[in-house]
Amino acid sequence: MTALPVERRTLPEQLxxxxxxxxxxxxxxxxxxxxxxxxxxxxxxxxGFGAYVRVLTNPLLxxxxxxxxxxxxxxxxxxxxxxxxxxxxxxxxxxxxxxxxLAMVLLPFWTSGLVKNFAWAVLLxxxxxxxxxxxxxxxxxxxxxxxxxxxxxxxxxxxxxxxxAIFPIYSNxxxxxxxxxxxxxxxxxxxxxxxxRVTLPLTLPGVYAGGLITFIVSTSFYLTPxxxxxxxxxxxxxxxxxxxxxxxxxxxxxxxxxxxMVAVSVLFALYQRLPKESQFGPL
Amino acid sequence: xxxxxxxxxxxxxxxxxxxxxxxxxxxFVMTSCAPAASEKTIGFASxxxxxxxxxxxxxxxxxxKQTGIRVNLSSNTSLTQTKLQAKTDRPQWDVVELTxxxxxxxxxxxxxxxxxxxxxxxxxxxxxFVRPYGVEYAMFNDCIAWDRRTVSDRLQPTGWADFWDxxxxxxxxxxxxxxxxxxxxxxxxxxxxxxxxxxxxxxLDRAFRSLDRLGPGNIIWSQSFQEPIERLxxxxxxxxxxxxxxxxxxxxxxxxxxxxxxxxxxAGDWLCVVKTSRNPQAAFKLINTLISxxxxxxxxxxxxxxxxxxxxxxxxMPKEDADLTPTNPALSDKLYVPSDDxxxxxxxxxxxxxxxxxxxxxx
Numbered sequence: 001m002t003a004l005p006v007e008r009r010t011l012p013e014q015l016x017x018x019x020x021x022x023x024x025x026x027x028x029x030x031x032x033x034x035x036x037x038x039x040x041x042x043x044x045x046x047x048g049f050g051a052y053v054r055v056l057t058n059p060l061l062x063x064x065x066x067x068x069x070x071x072x073x074x075x076x077x078x079x080x081x082x083x084x085x086x087x088x089x090x091x092x093x094x095x096x097x098x099x100x101x102l103a104m105v106l107l108p109f110w111t112s113g114l115v116k117n118f119a120w121a122v123l124l125x126x127x128x129x130x131x132x133x134x135x136x137x138x139x140x141x142x143x144x145x146x147x148x149x150x151x152x153x154x155x156x157x158x159x160x161x162x163x164x165a166i167f168p169i170y171s172n173x174x175x176x177x178x179x180x181x182x183x184x185x186x187x188x189x190x191x192x193x194x195x196x197r198v199t200l201p202l203t204l205p206g207v208y209a210g211g212l213i214t215f216i217v218s219t220s221f222y223l224t225p226x227x228x229x230x231x232x233x234x235x236x237x238x239x240x241x242x243x244x245x246x247x248x249x250x251x252x253x254x255x256x257x258x259x260x261m262v263a264v265s266v267l268f269a270l271y272q273r274l275p276k277e278s279q280f281g282p283l
Numbered sequence: 284x285x286x287x288x289x290x291x292x293x294x295x296x297x298x299x300x301x302x303x304x305x306x307x308x309x310x311f312v313m314t315s316c317a318p319a320a321s322e323k324t325i326g327f328a329s330x331x332x333x334x335x336x337x338x339x340x341x342x343x344x345x346x347x348k349q350t351g352i353r354v355n356l357s358s359n360t361s362l363t364q365t366k367l368q369a370k371t372d373r374p375q376w377d378v379v380e381l382t383x384x385x386x387x388x389x390x391x392x393x394x395x396x397x398x399x400x401x402x403x404x405x406x407x408x409x410x411x412f413v414r415p416y417g418v419e420y421a422m423f424n425d426c427i428a429w430d431r432r433t434v435s436d437r438l439q440p441t442g443w444a445d446f447w448d449x450x451x452x453x454x455x456x457x458x459x460x461x462x463x464x465x466x467x468x469x470x471x472x473x474x475x476x477x478x479x480x481x482x483x484x485x486x487l488d489r490a491f492r493s494l495d496r497l498g499p500g501n502i503i504w505s506q507s508f509q510e511p512i513e514r515l516x517x518x519x520x521x522x523x524x525x526x527x528x529x530x531x532x533x534x535x536x537x538x539x540x541x542x543x544x545x546x547x548x549x550a551g552d553w554l555c556v557v558k559t560s561r562n563p564q565a566a567f568k569l570i571n572t573l574i575s576x577x578x579x580x581x582x583x584x585x586x587x588x589x590x591x592x593x594x595x596x597x598x599x600m601p602k603e604d605a606d607l608t609p610t611n612p613a614l615s616d617k618l619y620v621p622s623d624d625x626x627x628x629x630x631x632x633x634x635x636x637x638x639x640x641x642x643x644x645x646x
Contacts, residue, residue: 060635063644126519148503231460231504231641242638247631248362248388 037261044254051251055259060239068235071150071225072218075157076165079214080207082158083165087206090166091173109163117227120156121147124228152228160224161217165210172206208274216267220260236260324353325377325565328365330552331358334587341583346572352565362389369394369558377566379555381417386553387627390416396556402567407575412592414553418574422551422590424609424618425466426542428525430515434541442546443474446522447497454521456497457511460504466548468637469621470524471497473546479619487633491640499643515540527607528588549609549618551590584608 044051055061090101108116123129124146131143146152180202184194222237236256243253327343329335335356343354357376362385368374381389389395395416398405405413412419427440433454440446446456458467469482471493477486494502503520505511511523512533530542554573556566573591574580580596583589590610597605605611609618626633 058635060638060642063639063642067642125517127517226506231638232499232643234638234642242634245361245363246634248366250366 040254040257043250044258046251046254051249051255052259054249055243055252055255058239060234060242064234064236064239067233068219071153071157071221071233071235072215074154075161075218076211076215078154078158079161079165080211083162083210083214084169084203084207086162087166087169087173090170105163105166108159113160113223114227116159117156117223120152120159121227124152124155147228148230150229150233153225153233156224156228157218157221160221161214164217165214168210168213169203169206172203172209176202205275209271212267212271212274216264216271219264323351323565324355325560325562325569326355326357326375327378327380327569328357328360328376329380330360337583337586341579341586342573342576343569345579346569350565350568352562352568354569361385365389365394365557366392372559373561374557374559376557377560377562378569379557380421380552381555382552383419383550383621383623384626384630386414386417386555387623388630389555390414391627394558396558396560396563398556398570399563399567402564403571404575407577407595408592409594412551417553417555418570418592419551419553420573420591421587422549422592422609423526423528423588424544424549424614425524425547426527426530426544427547428511428515428523428530428540428542429521430518431539431541433515433518433521436541439541439543440522441543443470444476446470446524447474447493449497449501452521455501455503455519457503457505457514457520457523457525459511459524460506461508466524466621467494468633469548469619470546479546482619483622483625484629485625485633487636491636494640499641504641512538512540531588531607544609544614544617547618548621549614550621584610 086101086105090098090105093101125131126143126145126147128146130146131140134140134144135142176199180198181194184198185191189197219235220237221235222241225233225235225238237260240253240256240260243249243256327338329338335358339356343356347353355375360376360380362381365376365379365381365385366389368376368379379389397415398413398417403418405418408418427443427446429439434440434452438452440452445452449456458470468485468487468490471490472482472486473479474497475489475493477489503514505514505523508526508529511520511525512529514520515523515525516533516538525542527542527544530540534540554570556563556570560566572579574593577593577596578599580591580593581599584591584596585600585604588604588607588609590608592610594610597608597611600608606613
């Protein structure tokens, strides 16, 4: 019996490889991300399971958790519908239009969340641009309440997460072999059934990935419910803030943060198991 | 090896190993990276902004000159930070400014040093401003504010019942979630006819019924001190709970806002020393300066319309400024003093119920 030859490299050899170059990043990540996480984990258990019991029996947890799931789901649906349409438009555009459209997606992505939220607040207020335009055009006679409600929260969040929806779908579309569509059309399929039976199934991995990452990002929103919503739209991160700044219960805040992190990690594990995109459909 | 300990441009000596060690340790002991607290430097955490500039101008520059103690003035004081400071043995903050309920909680949780009355001359103040762990200063009141373009002088509100009356004065109301919305429940009770001296313990059922009557849809929650003013000026709301200093400042900048002090609260900030302070004597010396220099207290109140515990200072002020300073005895029949002890004891339970109401779920 002969074993397959296994390449074994000594440690110095391995260190010479490119893996060693990751050390500074690993060190930085360890100090900047892992260490705070460990501290939070420690703080959450500073009273045994006491803080977890306190958070789980807080009557605010259920309604705020429901808010978080509902708002994130609504945002995901809105972002996926818009994102798919936009990704397809970018995909089918010529190089110049494609560049302009991509820039329009990326510029807000690079803008600070605070700026985006305040910009929406200015636009949506009773005397804001949108209401002024609606009233000037005679469509409405009194200002519509566009700010400090669920609508404004979903709008602001959708705007924020849109790139997370667009890019997985768009990169999936780029991988598609366009000759499959031409084959479908040449065999007599209509444009609609080509979209429904060929293009859409091929882009499903991108849709799953975009949808899940959009949902994950949405669950941890803090700023948008504060600026564009009302107290009625509180989400989990706002409850963490209440524990930190109002009741000054660090253990409770940490316990809640750990629970949110575990829930998101489960979703992220799911994300890793999604079918991967390929030229001829999901792998 | 000699390269390790080269003095840098500022003459400080750093070893390479020390730098790496400090980088690794930074997230754990952030505060120890601060300039080493010498005997002659103390930290004072206040609210920040223009308020800090005034503190420096009125008291701190002179204090530094007279005592040789340098004061690091910082912003955004909070109970959260105070608790973190009291957990390290080299806090950056020595003197902290705490709201009333924060003071009670900080004292309960053992975050503060007892007031050193050998250094702090409490005789310069009225006794109601002194407690075992601190002295109250920077007294301020809230007010009912409106834009004169929206609410005519004939209809100007004189109390919370008027504020709640959306038939006579249509439009939305701005209430505050600053400090967890403390004050709102008191307003709701007074709107329902409870006398300001009969508020505590709060009748929560009655308060929430009163808020139901105003209606969640008529309330816009403001989260900062400036938002109510902006909401009045953009006419997003017709009435707001606000603060006089914000109103007079806006009016100086061209706004036309009215305000009324009736049934409004008189609160103040407490000057305290963090338990782990390495310079408690210098810290108490600073507190003493902030309350005992009568002329400086008068100047502070003239500039801010905040009260000081040094009531003699009112006599040194122009009348129009003294009239707006909440410690003025002439205002005592208008303003009520919230119970910090009630709030410290009940904060968590009441705040939870308040949020349930805001979320629209039955408690």
